[in-house]
Structures are given as structure tokens and as C-alpha cells.
Amino acid sequence: MSGDQQKNHPDHTEPVGTPNDESRAHASTHGEHNEPVGTGGGGNGEPGLHRSHRAGRERISPPEQRQPEPGLDSELIPLADHGEHSYTGRGRLIGKRALVTGGDSGIGAAVAIAFAREGADVALAYLPSEQSDAYTIAQVLDEAGVQVHHFPGDLRDRSYRDSLVQHAAQALGGLDILVNNAGKQISVESIKQLSDAQVEATFDVNILAMFALSRDALEYIPHGGSIINTTSIQAFDPSSHLLDYAATKGAISNFTKGLAAQAAEQGVRVNAVAPGPIWTPLQPSDGQPIEALPSFGHDTWLGRAGQPVEVAPAYVFLASDEASYIVGSTIHVNGGKNQP
Numbered sequence: 001m002s003g004d005q006q007k008n009h010p011d012h013t014e015p016v017g018t019p020n021d022e023s024r025a026h027a028s029t030h031g032e033h034n035e036p037v038g039t040g041g042g043g044n045g046e047p048g049l050h051r052s053h054r055a056g057r058e059r060i061s062p063p064e065q066r067q068p069e070p071g072l073d074s075e076l077i078p079l080a081d082h083g084e085h086s087y088t089g090r091g092r093l094i095g096k097r098a099l100v101t102g103g104d105s106g107i108g109a110a111v112a113i114a115f116a117r118e119g120a121d122v123a124l125a126y127l128p129s130e131q132s133d134a135y136t137i138a139q140v141l142d143e144a145g146v147q148v149h150h151f152p153g154d155l156r157d158r159s160y161r162d163s164l165v166q167h168a169a170q171a172l173g174g175l176d177i178l179v180n181n182a183g184k185q186i187s188v189e190s191i192k193q194l195s196d197a198q199v200e201a202t203f204d205v206n207i208l209a210m211f212a213l214s215r216d217a218l219e220y221i222p223h224g225g226s227i228i229n230t231t232s233i234q235a236f237d238p239s240s241h242l243l244d245y246a247a248t249k250g251a252i253s254n255f256t257k258g259l260a261a262q263a264a265e266q267g268v269r270v271n272a273v274a275p276g277p278i279w280t281p282l283q284p285s286d287g288q289p290i291e292a293l294p295s296f297g298h299d300t301w302l303g304r305a306g307q308p309v310e311v312a313p314a315y316v317f318l319a320s321d322e323a324s325y326i327v328g329s330t331i332h333v334n335g336g337k338n339q340p
């Protein structure tokens, strides 16, 4: 079955890590890869970490590193912070049921944790190769006492894509929130080296799947529910080495406004979140040139990259009833950068 529904952890697979495992501590040391690295002001002795006096969080200077696409959170140096130890729910999503694509890692994982701690049942969709990250995050969700369902699959696979929403809604007993968050980003210096195959794959995952999943989700999401799309600062301030990716993000922003007007007629709110530079597996799996990683995010007004946990509250707000009059909007979470 393409949806491969599994509630909590399947018996045949060992969960990886635990939420109390200090190796998961936010932006902390990285187990075996424990050598001091990075540059930048005010090093505090931990690998890739530097104190920033702006907004009270560490500025990371990740060492040059590379993972095969799509990358794993468990391999990031330093590890990212998804709110495992910090996000406090306030009951804002009690009784809601959410499908989060790309929910295994990065921004999607932080959103899944925040949603669970706010009381929502969550279905996680991700690539099969990301199973270990997904189980790590699912353990954190389990501790929140909500339902967790797993849907590994490739959004480029039409049979998986076209059955995902139905399978998730069946498992959750309905669907109130769709977070279209899965994304592909491969840096290519020049259009002369940018293949049609890459352009098609990027558009397929980032925007074409969003059309299909949103269409299917609107069959289930009731009045008061919402769709939240992950766009990017790249929609408004494109980097030349992310030509195809930035174009998809521009499309997502446009799609969000157009769909918002349609869906409002059935009382469903469609909005977007536009993150700036956030430390996730997307970046060292060819999302950035390797040599750009140590200074990733240092060009923001806060002078540092964001952590996934810092993006999640925007999704919680947009999904909650507190945002009942917010439609077709974009929340920018980027540490200060030029934005519309």
C-alpha cells in the first residue's frame, strides 16, 4: 500500500534516539563529531557554536559538511533545535488533526512537536530514507500523548502522492490542518549547469505536489480548518544559485493567495510561512555551496541562522483559532532580511 500507514512505531523497527538523549539537546555537541570547529565572534567552546548577544541564542558556524540528499537531522553538525526541550504547549490545537509533509526533520519536525504539544494528533509524511529521523521525532510526539501516524513515501510517486491525504485522514479520523512543508533545494551555480531533470524534480516536490495535496485536503478539512504552505525568503529575494528553488517558492506564495480566496468560501484558511536561513538537513545536502555553511545566516540582521523551533510558533498561530481572521497571509520568520 502506497500510504504505508503505521501508528506510532512499527514493531519491526527500532526507534532511534530518545527525547531525553542529551545528544539531541539543541544545537549541542554532536556525539562522535566533537572537534571544535567554526569561526565567528565569542566562541563558547562547543563545536560550531558561538554566543550571539542578539536575541539571546547561539550563533552557529557549522563546519563544512555534506550529506547525500535529503540529509538527516541526526547527522547535522551541530544538531538543530526542534523544541524537544523547550516548546511549551498551551492547548491551542486540542482535538485538531494535522498532516505535516517533511515532518521528519527540520522545520516540519519542529512544527510536528509544537502541534503535538498543543494537543493535535499528527500524521508525518517523509521519504523512506528518513525513517530514523521520523522515529526520533515520533518519540517526542508520543510523549505528548497524541496520536502519531507515519506515511513514508516519495511525493514524486503519483500513487503515493494521490493517496497520502486520504490515508492520513483515515488514520487520524479526519483532517483539520495540512502543512505543505516538504521541499527540495539543490544549489547550482549557473543556469548552464542546471538540468531539466533537476528543475522538474524541484517543481514536482515543491509546488506540483502542493496542488495535489491541497486539492485532496479540501475534501476533508472542515470549516475552521487551515492549510499552511512553507514558502521562503527566496520567493521575495532570490539567490542566483537557487534559480529553480526560488522560482518554486515564488509560485508557492502566489498559489497561497489564490487558493486562499477559493478556500475561504468553505471557511478554510490558507496561509504561508516564509522562513529565512534555518539550520536544517536541507542545507548541507547540496542546498548551499559547502563553503557557505560556516557563515550560513550571518547576513541576517540578527547575525545568525534560525533554529527550526523558532519557526514553529508561526505555524501554530496560523493553525489555531486565534488566527481566525487571517487568510492569504505570509508570516516572515527570517531574523531580519529585506522582505515585502
Ligand code: NAD
Binding pocket: 070, 071, 101, 102, 103, 104, 105, 106, 107, 108, 125, 126, 127, 130, 153, 154, 155, 156, 181, 182, 183, 184, 185, 205, 230, 231, 232, 233, 274, 275, 276, 277, 278, 279, 280, 281, 282, 283
Ligand atoms: P528538511 O530537509 O528538514 O525538510 C525537507 C523535507 O522535505 C525532508 O525532510 C523530506 O521529508 C521532504 N522531501 C524532500 N523531497 C521529498 C520527496 N521527493 N517526497 C517526499 N518528501 C520529500 O529541511 P527544511 O529546511 O526543514 O525544509 C522544510 C521546508 O522549509 C522546505 O519547503 C524548504 O524549502 C523550506 N525552507 C527552508 C529554509 C531553510 O533555511 N532551511 C528556508 C526557507 C524555506
Ligand code: MG
Binding pocket: 070, 071, 072, 073, 102, 104, 105, 106, 126, 130, 133, 281
Ligand atoms: Mg528530512
